[in-house]
Amino acid sequence: MTIAPPRLLLPVAGWLAGLLWIAPLLLMFWAAFHPDGDALRLSFDTRWGFGNFPAAWRVAPFARYLVNTFCIVTLLLVLQLLVCTLAGYALARLRFPGRGLVFAIVMLQLMVMPEVLITENYVSVARLGQVDHYLGVALPYIGSAFGIFLLRQTFMMVPQELEDAARIEGLGRLAILLKVYVPLARPVYTAFALVSVSYHWNNFLWPLIVTNSVNARPLTVGLQVFSSVDQGVDWSIITAATLMTSAPLLIAFLLFQRQFVQSFMRAGIK
Amino acid sequence: MNDIRHAMTSRSFVSRPAVHAWLMLLPALVLLAAFTYWPIAGSVWESLHTQAPGVDPMFSGADQFAALLDDPVFLQALRNNFWYALVTVPVSVMLALAMALWVNERFAGRGLLRLAFFTPTILPMVAAANVWLFFYAPDIGLFNQLLGAAGIAGRNWLGDVETVLPALMVITIWKEAGFFMIFYLAALQSISPEQRDAARIEAPSAWYRLRRVTLPLLAPTTLFVVVNALINAFKLVDHLFVLTRGGPNNASTLLLYYLYEVAFKFQDISYASALTLVLLALLALCSALQFWFSRKRVHYR
Amino acid sequence: MSFKSRGLALALGAVLSMAALGAAAQTQVTMYYPVSVGGPLTQVVDKLVDQFQQANPDVKVNAIYAGNYDDARTKALAALKAGTPVQTSVLFSIDLFELKDQNVIRPFDDFATTPEDKAWLQSFYPGLMDNGRADGKTWGIPFQRSTIVMFYNKDAFKQAGLDPNKPPRTWTEMREAAAKLVKQDGGATSRWGVMIPSTGYAYWMFGALAKQNGATLMNAAGSHTTFDTPKTVEALQYWTSLAKDGLSPKGLIEWGTLRQNFVEGKTAMMWHSTGNLTAVLKDAKFDVGVAPLPGNPTGGSPTGGGNFYLFKSGSEAEQKAAYRLVRFLTAPERSAEWSVATGYMGVSPASYETPTLKSYAAKVPQTLVARDQLQVATAELSTHQAGRVRKVLEDSLQSAITGQQEPKAALAGAQAQADRILKPYQR
Numbered sequence: 001m002t003i004a005p006p007r008l009l010l011p012v013a014g015w016l017a018g019l020l021w022i023a024p025l026l027l028m029f030w031a032a033f034h035p036d037g038d039a040l041r042l043s044f045d046t047r048w049g050f051g052n053f054p055a056a057w058r059v060a061p062f063a064r065y066l067v068n069t070f071c072i073v074t075l076l077l078v079l080q081l082l083v084c085t086l087a088g089y090a091l092a093r094l095r096f097p098g099r100g101l102v103f104a105i106v107m108l109q110l111m112v113m114p115e116v117l118i119t120e121n122y123v124s125v126a127r128l129g130q131v132d133h134y135l136g137v138a139l140p141y142i143g144s145a146f147g148i149f150l151l152r153q154t155f156m157m158v159p160q161e162l163e164d165a166a167r168i169e170g171l172g173r174l175a176i177l178l179k180v181y182v183p184l185a186r187p188v189y190t191a192f193a194l195v196s197v198s199y200h201w202n203n204f205l206w207p208l209i210v211t212n213s214v215n216a217r218p219l220t221v222g223l224q225v226f227s228s229v230d231q232g233v234d235w236s237i238i239t240a241a242t243l244m245t246s247a248p249l250l251i252a253f254l255l256f257q258r259q260f261v262q263s264f265m266r267a268g269i270k
Numbered sequence: 271m272n273d274i275r276h277a278m279t280s281r282s283f284v285s286r287p288a289v290h291a292w293l294m295l296l297p298a299l300v301l302l303a304a305f306t307y308w309p310i311a312g313s314v315w316e317s318l319h320t321q322a323p324g325v326d327p328m329f330s331g332a333d334q335f336a337a338l339l340d341d342p343v344f345l346q347a348l349r350n351n352f353w354y355a356l357v358t359v360p361v362s363v364m365l366a367l368a369m370a371l372w373v374n375e376r377f378a379g380r381g382l383l384r385l386a387f388f389t390p391t392i393l394p395m396v397a398a399a400n401v402w403l404f405f406y407a408p409d410i411g412l413f414n415q416l417l418g419a420a421g422i423a424g425r426n427w428l429g430d431v432e433t434v435l436p437a438l439m440v441i442t443i444w445k446e447a448g449f450f451m452i453f454y455l456a457a458l459q460s461i462s463p464e465q466r467d468a469a470r471i472e473a474p475s476a477w478y479r480l481r482r483v484t485l486p487l488l489a490p491t492t493l494f495v496v497v498n499a500l501i502n503a504f505k506l507v508d509h510l511f512v513l514t515r516g517g518p519n520n521a522s523t524l525l526l527y528y529l530y531e532v533a534f535k536f537q538d539i540s541y542a543s544a545l546t547l548v549l550l551a552l553l554a555l556c557s558a559l560q561f562w563f564s565r566k567r568v569h570y571r
Numbered sequence: 572m573s574f575k576s577r578g579l580a581l582a583l584g585a586v587l588s589m590a591a592l593g594a595a596a597q598t599q600v601t602m603y604y605p606v607s608v609g610g611p612l613t614q615v616v617d618k619l620v621d622q623f624q625q626a627n628p629d630v631k632v633n634a635i636y637a638g639n640y641d642d643a644r645t646k647a648l649a650a651l652k653a654g655t656p657v658q659t660s661v662l663f664s665i666d667l668f669e670l671k672d673q674n675v676i677r678p679f680d681d682f683a684t685t686p687e688d689k690a691w692l693q694s695f696y697p698g699l700m701d702n703g704r705a706d707g708k709t710w711g712i713p714f715q716r717s718t719i720v721m722f723y724n725k726d727a728f729k730q731a732g733l734d735p736n737k738p739p740r741t742w743t744e745m746r747e748a749a750a751k752l753v754k755q756d757g758g759a760t761s762r763w764g765v766m767i768p769s770t771g772y773a774y775w776m777f778g779a780l781a782k783q784n785g786a787t788l789m790n791a792a793g794s795h796t797t798f799d800t801p802k803t804v805e806a807l808q809y810w811t812s813l814a815k816d817g818l819s820p821k822g823l824i825e826w827g828t829l830r831q832n833f834v835e836g837k838t839a840m841m842w843h844s845t846g847n848l849t850a851v852l853k854d855a856k857f858d859v860g861v862a863p864l865p866g867n868p869t870g871g872s873p874t875g876g877g878n879f880y881l882f883k884s885g886s887e888a889e890q891k892a893a894y895r896l897v898r899f900l901t902a903p904e905r906s907a908e909w910s911v912a913t914g915y916m917g918v919s920p921a922s923y924e925t926p927t928l929k930s931y932a933a934k935v936p937q938t939l940v941a942r943d944q945l946q947v948a949t950a951e952l953s954t955h956q957a958g959r960v961r962k963v964l965e966d967s968l969q970s971a972i973t974g975q976q977e978p979k980a981a982l983a984g985a986q987a988q989a990d991r992i993l994k995p996y997q998r
Contacts, residue, residue, distance in 0.1 A: 011377040018379075018386035024444070025389065027412060028401045059613070087298035096288035102295060109306050111557035115505050115526065116549045119533040119542045120309030120316075126653035143301030173290055202394035204508040205526070209534060212603075212646045212655075213635040220394045224511055225638040235404060235831070242397045253392045257385065264449070265456035322956065325995050343966075407828050408820060409837045423759050429770070429823030431973045517770060518823045519969035534645050536959050537673070 031239035052240035059237065062244055064214050065222035068134070069248075072207075072218055073200050076138035077193055080147055084192075088151030089177050093163070103152075106145050114140035115205055122209055132212045140206065147192055154185045191263035198260070201249050219245040310550065316543035327540075334544035344545070346520045347528045350435060354524060355503035358442045363495050365447040367488070370454030371480075384455075387448040395445065395508035402441045403428075403513055428514055431521040438522055441509055446502065450495045457491040458484075490564070497560040504552060525549055598892040599885075601633040603650070603660040605643035605877060615912045623899045630892045640877065641958070644669075647882075651675050656885035658893035661714050661877040664702040665953035668793045671705065672955060676880045678708035682894040691898060694919045696942075701950035703878050711878030712901055713918040715909065717845045718872040718941045718948055719779050721865070725858035727752055727762070727839040738862035742783070742809060745840070745865045749818040752839035764818040765840040766833070767810065771826025773968045774952050774961050775875055776842060779864055780806035782871030782949045788964075793954040794996045796989040798964060799982040807978035809867075811971055822973055830854075844875060845941035848914025852935065861937035863944045872944050873951040876915060907931075916941045954989075955996045963988040 019026075035051035056062070090096075091103055114121060121140050122131075130136030158181055166176045182189075204220040211217040217225070223245045226238075253260050317334050321327035338344050373384045390398060405412045406427040414424025427437045461484070469483045485492075507527040510516055516523035516531070526549065533542035606612045613636045620634045637643035640663040647660045662670070670676045683692050695713050703711030725735035731751045739745040749764025767776050774788075781788055786802035789795065797803065813819040833841045834854045842864065843851075852859055864872050879897045881890060899905065903921040907928040910917045917923050923932070923942065932939050954960045967985035970976045976984070 011379055014372065014377060014383045015379055017372075018383040021444075021448075022386045022389060024398075024401045024405065025393075027404065031404065083297045083301065086294040090291040090294040094287045094291035094294075096291040099291070102299070106298065106302065109302055111554050112306050112310070112550060113501070113505055113553065114305060116529075116546060116553060117306070117309040117313070118530065119539060119546060120312040121305055122649070123312075124304060124309070126649075129654070131649070131653045131655065139301070140305040143298050143305065145302075148298060198392065204394065204396055204511070205530070208511075209530075209649075212637070212650050220396050220508075223394075223400070224396045224508075225636075225642065238400055239404065242400045246393050246397045249392050249394075250389070253389075254385075261384075261388070261452055261455075264452045322995070407825070408822070409832055410828065410835060418759060421757065426820065426822035429825060429973075430821075431975060515770075517965075517969055518973050519966045519975065531962075534649070535641055536956070537648065538959075 028239050028242060031235055032243045035236050052236045053244065056237045056241040056244065060222055060226040060241070061214050062219070062222065062241065065217055065219045065245070066248065068214075068216055069201060069218040069220075072134050072137045072216070073197050075134050076141055076200055077196055079138060079142045080144050080196060081189065081193075083142055084144055084147035084151050085177070085182065087148045089155055089181060091148065092152045092155035106148050109143070109145035110149075118206060118209055121206075125210055131210055132215045134216055136210050137207050137216060137218070141200065144196075147196075150188055150192055151185065154188045155181050158184050190259065194256075194260055194263040198249060198253075219248075313543040313546045313550075316540050317547055320540050322538060330540075334540050337541065338544055338548065343520050343523065343528060347523045347525045350521070350523060351504060351525050353435060354439060354442075355500055357436075357439050358446070358503055359496060359499040361439075362443045362447045362499055363450060363492065365443065366450030366495065367454050367492075369447060369451040370458055373451070373455060374458050384451075387451055389448065390445045391449040393445070395506060396512050398441060398445050399509035399512035402437075402444075402509075406437055406513075428522075429518055431518055434514055434518065434522040438509060438513070442503075442506070446499060450499065453491050453495055454488065457488050461487055493560060493563055497556060500556045501553060504549065504556075525552075597629055597631045598889050599631050599633065599656070600658045600889055600893045600896055601635065601650075601656055601885075602893070602896070603635050603637040603643050603647045603657060603662075605637055605640045605661065605663075612913060615909065619900055619905055619908065620896075622905070623896055626899070627892075627895065630896070632896060640666075643877075644958075648673065648675070651882060651884055656889065657882050658885045658889050659879055659881055659897060661879055663957075664699075664711055664713070664716070664874070664876060664878040665951045665957055666880075667702060667705060667711055667878075667953060668955045669957050670880060671710065675882055675884070676710055677883050677890075678710050679712060679881060679894065679897070680708050682881075682891060683709075688898075694921060695901075696916075696919065696945055698945040698948040699874055699916075699918055702874065702953055711880055712897055714877055714879050714897075714901055714906075715846065715913065715915045716874055716876040716878075716918055717915050718874055718944045719776065719842050719864055720845045720848075720872075720940050720944065721840055721842055721862045722833060722847075722851060723840040723860045723862060724833070724836065724855075725860045727836070727857070728860075731839075735858070735860060738860060739865050740862075740870070741865050742867040746813075746816075746818065749813070749840065750816075753818060760817070760820070762836060763820055763838040765813060765842075766819055766824050766829055766838040767813070767842045768826040768829045769823045769969060769972045772875070773972075774964045775873055777806065777810070777964070777968055778873035778949070778952050779842070779871060780810055782873065782947070783864065783866045783869070784809075785867075785869075787949060788952050789954050791950075793957075794993055796952075796954060796960065796964075796986060796993070798967075798986040798989060799979070804979050804982055807968065807971055807982060810968075811974075811978060814972065823969060844914075845938075846876065846913055846915045848935075848938060849912065850914070852937075859937065861940045863940055863947075866947075869947060870944065871947045871949055874945070874948050875951055910938065914938065914941075916945075954993060956992050959992050960989050963992070 032052055033048050033050070035049045035055075087106070091099065091106070117140070125131055125136045125139055128136070128139075130139065162180050162184075163176055166180050171179065202220060203218075204224070207218050208221045208224070211221060214222075223241055226241060318329060318331060319327050320330040320333060369387050373380050373387070403411075408414055408424060408426040408429065411424075411427075413427065417424040425433055427433050465483075465487075469479050504524075504526060507524050507530075510522065510524060510527045514522045516527055525545070529542055529545045529549065532538050532545060604616060616634055616636070620632050624630065624632055635646075637646040643660065644662050644666055647657055647662060650657045679692060683689050692709055699713040699716050700709070703709055703713065721738065723738055728735040728748075733748055733751060739748045745765060752762065752764040753760060754762035769776070778788055781803045784802045784806045786797070786800055786806065788797060788803065790797075814821045829841055829843060830847055830851060832838050833843075834851060834856075836857070845861075848861065863870050879901065881893060881897070884890075901918055903917070903919055903925050904927065906917045906919060906922040907925040909915060910922065911927060911931045917928055922928055928938075952961065952964070964985050967976070967981040971978045971981040975981075
C-alpha cells in the first residue's frame with residue numbers, strides 16, 4: 001500500500017497541500033480581523049482589530065440567530081431520535097403482516113429529499129400554522145429514513161437472549177426498548193446525532209423558505225439575508241459575520257474531531 | 271419454558287405485537303406520508319393545472335410540461351446541472367481518494383492535514399460562498415490581485431459566461447472532497463493487515479496493487495460516495511444565492527435554484543410542480559443507478 | 572389568609588389583569604421592509620418605529636427586516652398566503668400590479684377621509700407617485716425612494732486635467748471624460764473610466780439609458796413592453812460600447828461590489844442609487860462629486876426604491892393603525908431623518924423645508940441631486956408579472972453585455988418573451 005518517495009517529500013508536500021486547501025479560511029480570518037477597508041490589503045503593516053465583530057453583531061441579531069439554530073437543531077434531533085427509535089425497533093423486532101412493505105416505503109424516502117419538495121412542503125407547513133416557527137423548520141426532516149434504517153440495523157444485532165431475559169423479568173415492551181436496546185445502541189445514536197446536527201446546522205434552502213423573520217431564522221439564512229448583495233458588500237463585516245456563524249460548529253468540531261470523523265465513517269459504512 | 275413465557279405474555283402485554291408495531295410506526299409513517307408522499311401527489315396534481323397571478327386556475331393537461339421544453343431557462347438549467355454533475359462528481363471523488371491515500375500514510379502532521387482537508391465540510395455552504403466571493407471579485411478580489419502581481423490579467427470570474435460555472439464547481443469540490451475523504455479513510459483502515467501483507471507479497475508494485483487490489487476493495491465506498499456526490503450536485507444550490515443568483519444570463523443557474531425562483535419569486539405553482547417532478551425523476555434515476563450497480567459490480571471479498 | 576392579605580391579593584390580581592388587558596388591547600401591526608443600500612439601516616428603522624410607538628402607545632409595531640426587495644416581496648406574500656397578519660410593508664414601488672393581481676392590497680384612499688388625509692395624499696413629489704397610482708387610486712406611498720445618480724471622483728478628475736466642478740452632461744461628454752480617466756498600469760487597467768452595474772438591478776440602469784435617449788420601456792397600464800424600439804436598442808448599444816472601448820471592464824459589473832470599487836479608486840465614475848450616498852461619503856478618502864445622469868441630450872433616470880403598501884390582512888382596526896404608521900413614517904420630519912441617514916430622497920417638498928434636511932443639504936449639497944433629477948424622472952419598469960418580465964429583460968441585457976448576443980437580437984428576444992408573458996393581460 002505504501003508508495004515510497006523520499007522521506008522528506010511527503011510531509012512537506014502534505015503541509016503545503018493542507019495550507020493551500022485551508023487558505024481560503026485563513027484569508028477569511030485575516031479579513032475578519034482587519035477593519036475599515038483594509039480587509040483586502042495583504043501587507044503586514046495593516047492594523048489588526050476586533051472592530052468588525054461588534055459592527056457585524058450590531059447590524060444583524062446574530063445572538064438570536066444562534067439561539068434559533070440551536071433550538072431548531074435540538075428540537076429536530078430529539079424528535080428524530082424518538083420517531084426513529086420506535087420505528088426502527090418495530091421494523092427490527094416485531095413480526096406483523098406488511099412489515100416488508102412498510103420497510104420498502106420507508107427506504108423509498110431515501111431517494112426523495114425534502115429539498116426537492118419545497119413548494120408542496122411549504123404549503124403543508126403553512127396550513128399547520130408553523131411557518132416561522134421552530135417546528136415548521138423541523139417537520140419535513142423528522143421522519144428520517146436514514147435514521148430508521150440505521151437504528152433497525154443496530155437493533156437487529158442485539159442478541160435476542162437479552163430481550164428474552166428482560167421479558168422474563170416482567171418488563172413491558174417499551175421498557176425493554178428503553179432499558180435494553182437504547183443503551184446498547186449508544187454509539188450509533190452519537191453518530192446519528194453528530195451527522196444530523198452538522199447537516200441541519202448548515203441547512204439553508206428550506207429554512208430560507210419557511211422562516212420570515214428573526215423569530216425562527218437560523219444562522220445560515222441570517223448570514224445570507226445580511227450579506228445580500230444589494231446592500232453592497234462590506235468585506236470586513238461580512239467576513240466577521242461569516243466567521244461568527246461558522247465558529248460554533250467549527251469549534252465543536254475541533255474539540256470533538258475524533259467523534260465527528262468516526263460518526264461520519266460509521267454512517268457511511270452502514 | 272414456553273408455558274411460562276405464554277403466561278407472562280398474557281399478563282404483561284396488553285395486546286398483540288402487530289398492534290404495537292403499527293403504533294410504534296405511526297409517527298414515522300404519518301410524517302413520511304405528509305412530507306414525502308403527499309407532496310409528490312400534490313405536485314402531480316398541480317402540474318396538470320395552470321394558474322398565475324390574476325388568472326384563474328384551470329386544468330391544462332400536459333401544457334406545463336410542453337412549456338418546460340419550450341423554456342430556454344429550463345433547458346439551460348438542465349445543461350448546467352448536467353455539466354456541473356459531470357465535473358464535480360468524478361473530480362471530488364478522485365480527489366477524496368487521493369487525499370485518503372495520502373493521509374493514510376504515516377508522516378508527521380498527517381492529523382493536521384486530515385483536519386485541513388475536512389474543515390471546509392464543516393462550514394455552511396453560504397459561508398464558504400462568502401469566502402470565495404472574496405476571491406473571485408474582479409479588480410479587488412484576491413485571485414486577480416495575485417494574478418496581477420504575477421503580471422497576468424485576471425478575469426471577471428463570476429461575471430463571465432464562460433468561467434462562472436467552473437468557478438462554482440471549484441467551490442463545490444473544495445467543500446465536498448474532504449467529506450468523501452472520510453469515507454475512503456474508513457474503508458482503507460478496514461482493510462486488514464493480513465490482506466495488505468498478502469497483497470504486498472503477491473504484487474510488489476504499488477501502482478499495480480492500487481489498481482488491482484485496493485480499488486476493487488474500495489468499490490462499495492466508491493459507489494456510496496459517487497451517489498452522494500451526484501445527489502448533492504442536484505440538491506446543493508446555496509452558493510447560487512450568495513454568488514450569482516443564476517446569472518450571468520442563466521449561465522450558472524441550476525434546476526433546484528430555478529425551481530425556487532419559479533415557485534417563490536414568480537409564484538407560479540403549476541410550473542414549479544412540473545419542475546419538481548423533473549427533479550424527482552432525476553433523483554430517482556440516480557438512486558436506481560445506485561441500486562443496479564450495487565447488485566452487479568461491487569466486489570466483496 | 573387574613574382579610575387584609577386576601578384583599579391585597581385581589582387588588583393585585585385586578586391590577587395585573589387590567590395591565591394584561593391593556594397590553595392585549597394594543598393593536599398589533601406587522602410590517603416587512605427591505606434594505607437595499609449599505610449601512611446599519613435596520614437600526615434607523617427601529618428608531619423611527621420607536622418614535623411612532625411613543626406617540627401612539629395603543630399600537631405595537633413589529634418591523635421585520637426581510638432582505639432585499641425580492642426577498643421582502645416573497646416573504647410578505649408567503650406570510651399573507653399562510654394567513655399570518657401583515658398589515659403593511661415597504662415593497663418595491665413596481666410590485667404594484669403584481670400585488671393588485673394577487674388581490675392583497677387596498678388603496679390608501681379607503682382611510683383618507685379627512686381633508687388633512689387628502690392633503691397628505693397629494694403632498695408627495697408627483698414623479699414619485701407614478702408607480703404608486705392605478706385606477707385613479709393611490710396604492711403605494713413613497714418611503715425610500717431614489718433616482719440613479721453619477722458618483723465621480725473629484726480628485727481623479729483633477730489628476731486627469733478635467734474640471735471637478737463640471738461633470739459630463741451628455742453621453743459624448745461622459746465617453747470623453749472616461750477615456751481621459753482610464754489609467755493603465757503595465758498591460759492592465761488600474762482604474763476604469765466609468766462603471767454601470769449590470770447585475771442586481773440592470774433593468775433599472777437600462778431604464779435610465781432608455782429615458783436619456785427618449786424612450787420608455789412599458790405603457791402606463793403595465794400590459795405592454797417596448798424593449799426593442801430603435802431608441803432602446805441604441806441605448807443598449809451605448810452601454811455595450813463602454814466595455815468595447817475599454818472605458819468599462821468587460822463582462823458583468825457586480826452591483827454589490829461596485830460601491831467598494833469606487834471607494835477604492837478602481838473606477839473614476841459610477842452610476843448607482845442615491846441611497847448609497849451616506850455610505851460612500853463615509854468610506855471614500857477622496858472628494859466625492861455627485862451629478863445627475865448625462866443625457867442624450869436630455870437627462871433622465873427612473874425613480875426607484877420602495878413604497879408603503881396597505882394589505883388586506885388583520886382586522887379593520889389593525890389596518891387603520893397601519894395607515895397611521897404609514898402617515899407618521901412618511902411625514903416630512905421622518906422623511907428628512909431617513910434621508911439624512913441613508914441618502915434616499917425626501918419624499919415630499921415639505922421634507923426639504925425641515926431644519927434637518929435644510930442644514931444637511933447645506934453641508935452635503937450632493938444630497939439634492941437626486942431630488943433635482945425628479946424633473947426628468949420617469950416611472951420604473953412596472954408590469955403585470957413584473958418579476959418574470961424583469962428577469963427576461965435582465966437576461967437579455969446580460970447576454971448583450973457579456974457579448975453573447977448583439978443588442979438588437981437580445982432585446983428582440985426579450986420583447987418576444989415579454990409579449991408571451993403579458994398576453995393574458997392584453998385583452
